Amino acid sequence: MKRDIDEDICDRRFYSARNAIMIKELQICLFDLIMCLSGAMDLVSEAVVNHQKRVSYIALRIASELGLSIEEQNSLILAGAIHDCGIFSLQEKLDVLRFENKILGNHAEIGFQLLKNFIPLKKLSLPIRYHHLPWQEGRGCEFGGESVPLESHILHLADRVDSLVDKSREVLGQIQGIRQKIHQQRGSLFVPRLVEVFEDLACKEYFWLDLSSPYLDSILLRRGPMHTIELDWSGLMDLTNLFCQIIDFRSPFTVTHSSGVAASAEALSKLAGFSERESRMMRIAGFLHDLGKLVVSSEILEKRTKLSIDECNIIRSHSFYTYRILDNIADLDIINAWGSFHHERLDGQGYPFHYQEQDLPLGSRIMAVADVFTAVNEDRPYRSGMMKEEVLSVLWEMTKNFGLDSAVVSLLERYYDDINHIRIKAQEATHQEYRQIVYPSGRIGGR
Ligand SMILES: [Fe+2]
Numbered sequence: 001m002k003r004d005i006d007e008d009i010c011d012r013r014f015y016s017a018r019n020a021i022m023i024k025e026l027q028i029c030l031f032d033l034i035m036c037l038s039g040a041m042d043l044v045s046e047a048v049v050n051h052q053k054r055v056s057y058i059a060l061r062i063a064s065e066l067g068l069s070i071e072e073q074n075s076l077i078l079a080g081a082i083h084d085c086g087i088f089s090l091q092e093k094l095d096v097l098r099f100e101n102k103i104l105g106n107h108a109e110i111g112f113q114l115l116k117n118f119i120p121l122k123k124l125s126l127p128i129r130y131h132h133l134p135w136q137e138g139r140g141c142e143f144g145g146e147s148v149p150l151e152s153h154i155l156h157l158a159d160r161v162d163s164l165v166d167k168s169r170e171v172l173g174q175i176q177g178i179r180q181k182i183h184q185q186r187g188s189l190f191v192p193r194l195v196e197v198f199e200d201l202a203c204k205e206y207f208w209l210d211l212s213s214p215y216l217d218s219i220l221l222r223r224g225p226m227h228t229i230e231l232d233w234s235g236l237m238d239l240t241n242l243f244c245q246i247i248d249f250r251s252p253f254t255v256t257h258s259s260g261v262a263a264s265a266e267a268l269s270k271l272a273g274f275s276e277r278e279s280r281m282m283r284i285a286g287f288l289h290d291l292g293k294l295v296v297s298s299e300i301l302e303k304r305t306k307l308s309i310d311e312c313n314i315i316r317s318h319s320f321y322t323y324r325i326l327d328n329i330a331d332l333d334i335i336n337a338w339g340s341f342h343h344e345r346l347d348g349q350g351y352p353f354h355y356q357e358q359d360l361p362l363g364s365r366i367m368a369v370a371d372v373f374t375a376v377n378e379d380r381p382y383r384s385g386m387m388k389e390e391v392l393s394v395l396w397e398m399t400k401n402f403g404l405d406s407a408v409v410s411l412l413e414r415y416y417d418d419i420n421h422i423r424i425k426a427q428e429a430t431h432q433e434y435r436q437i438v439y440p441s442g443r444i445g446g447r
Pocket residue numbers: 083084096107108131132159
């Protein structure tokens with residue numbers, strides 16, 4: 001699309017809103033991002049809070065006792081933190097957490113498919129692919145002609161140990177019962193040597209107290225020199241695209257939403273005079289704008305009947321969580337503001353901060369328009385996607401009372417067909433990825 005800046009669109013108000021924030025070099029820490037994603041994925045229910053970080057911790061302790069290298073320990077911390085990224089529904093999360101459950105679905109395979117093409121995390125993909133593979137007296141050292149890394153079996157044991165901890169009870173009183181259950185599966189589910197290491201660890205109270213403590217993050221941070229790895233632009237783009245898939249693939253109705261928002265917001269920002277670099281930041285902000293939806297179960301996202309007040313409130317909390325999750329990451333402030341304020345409105349009637357016109361940078365206003373524009377074009381459980389006239393009428397209606405920024409809506413209207421084309425292309429590409437990742441065998445799924 002030709003970059004064509006209109007005098008009336010790129011007026012001083014636009015530029016002053018943009019320049020009110022300082023743009024500085026990005027130095028994003030991979031470890032921080034992964035830990036934030038991990039925590040966000042496990043916020044969906046009290047029953048699973050911090051499951052993945054606890055698996056990281058247990059796996060780390062086992063690896064350290066085994067004398068694995070620091071690099072291997074770091075990989076295990078990261079793999080543990082996102083090992084269940086292929087689980088999309090709360091019910092599946094809860095099912096998988098039952099120790100007795102032998103039917104564990106294909107979440108490990110989906111996790112592998114999600115991660116295998118992202119270079120910085122590629123080496124985690126294989127351990128995650130086989131993190132539920134039983135040892136079966138040694139037969140579990142390979143699967144389908146592929147050798148299964150020891151890390152998979154460490155993750156498996158760590159995962160099952162955590163599934164046995166009753167988080168509502170004091171932990172030290174549970175040690176004997178957990179040891180017994182793990183011991184019974186020595187050689188069948190678990191590698192005997194790993195069970196021995198675990199049993200030694202299990203004698204030490206600190207291991208269980210660490211596991212149940214609020215200090216898990218800081219323990220993992222201190223043990224994870226991986227946090228020194230920084231991402232460049234393309235790495236950050238790829239990682240946030242991966243986050244976008246983990247957020248959106250949980251429901252057939254949201255599969256391509258963030259990629260559509262990201263593409264529309266990027267296109268609008270270019271038309272509004274953002275630099276190449278700023279436009280890329282808008283795309284990243286679009287990928288991340290609904291990160292907080294990870295706290296909303298897919299059961300609520302997919303509900304076809306009227307939502308209860310509680311369910312509406314849970315959904316409305318998502319942009320708050322996007323903000324709080326990203327707020328933990330240094331150097332992401334601008335991207336956070338552009339992404340997280342997408343439900344704020346110029347008249348102060350948005351949520352959750354009730355910011356007003358003077359508080360909302362141009363990037364946030366563009367994101368708000370891109371979000372509504374993309375959402376009304378999509379099918380929802382309760383309605384079909386809208387046509388152009390209807391979309392524009394919804395957007396203009398929202399500019400009344402100063403909800404959306406009329407200058408941004410006007411820009412969208414002027415270049416509607418170009419922007420819509422970019423949105424459709426981006427969403428088609430994401431849908432294609434969805435089919436490859438979730439249905440790699442060629443079975444047709446999704447919408
Ligand atoms: Fe799992």
